[in-house]
Amino acid sequence: MTKRTTTLWRPTGPKELALVEASGWRAWPPRLPEQPIFYPVLNEDYAVRIARDWNVPASGAGYVTRFEVDSAFLARYPVQQAGGRTILELWVPAEELEEFNAHIVGLIEVVREFHAED
Template sequence: MKTTALFRPIGPDQFEALKKLEFSQIPSHVFGQKFFYPQLHESFAKQIAKEWYLPKHGHAYVIRLEIACSYLEQFEVKRIGGPEHTEYRIPIEEKANFSRELVGKIEVIAEYQQDTIKQPFLFCRIGETTEAILSPAAGFQSHFQCLA
């Protein structure tokens, strides 16, 4: 059977639920939305974990799972940004089938804690506006310091 690796960031509650299931299936509340969004690239899942889950929960994980390619063929790959920003959208109704198609145990491949990830500081000159530097379009959060 041919398989493919998929990746997914999760928060602390999802991690605890995964432990209770002995890393053998996706917990129900990972499907807490209309779709389950496993990523095709580890780097994209890590980016989401650090930029979304970590600030929200203070702790984030990235899981890796193997799934049968024959099962995934029915779903379209969606690109939502750059070349590595690709994911599947698995409908919530498919949770049982998705878990049945997992091959082996789900692995935790990365863990992040808020106190170990430092947000970068941005420095600006006196008179420079922070709005120009810290625009949401630029993807920056409000961690900055202006020096005299």
């Protein structure tokens, strides 16, 4: 029997992406002390806006990743509306990220990328 999964997206910059790559594309890195939550988002459009409009100016590049997580596990995290009706996130406390990573099904993949113009 196959587990039901939910597709999530994560906008990220080059430093975080390098750590994901170092994990074999299987896990998100631990949060920094100033990052109390890990927030994957529920739609690609929102992830694109963050990667393009925030990550590119902040670090020169922005990436949109897509990954699958066991739906039953995700039920513990209520959907957070962080703005308009399509601005939806899950808020995973930093101390639960290792357990969250254990419920990723398959690999984390880069589906879009944006770079600062030279």
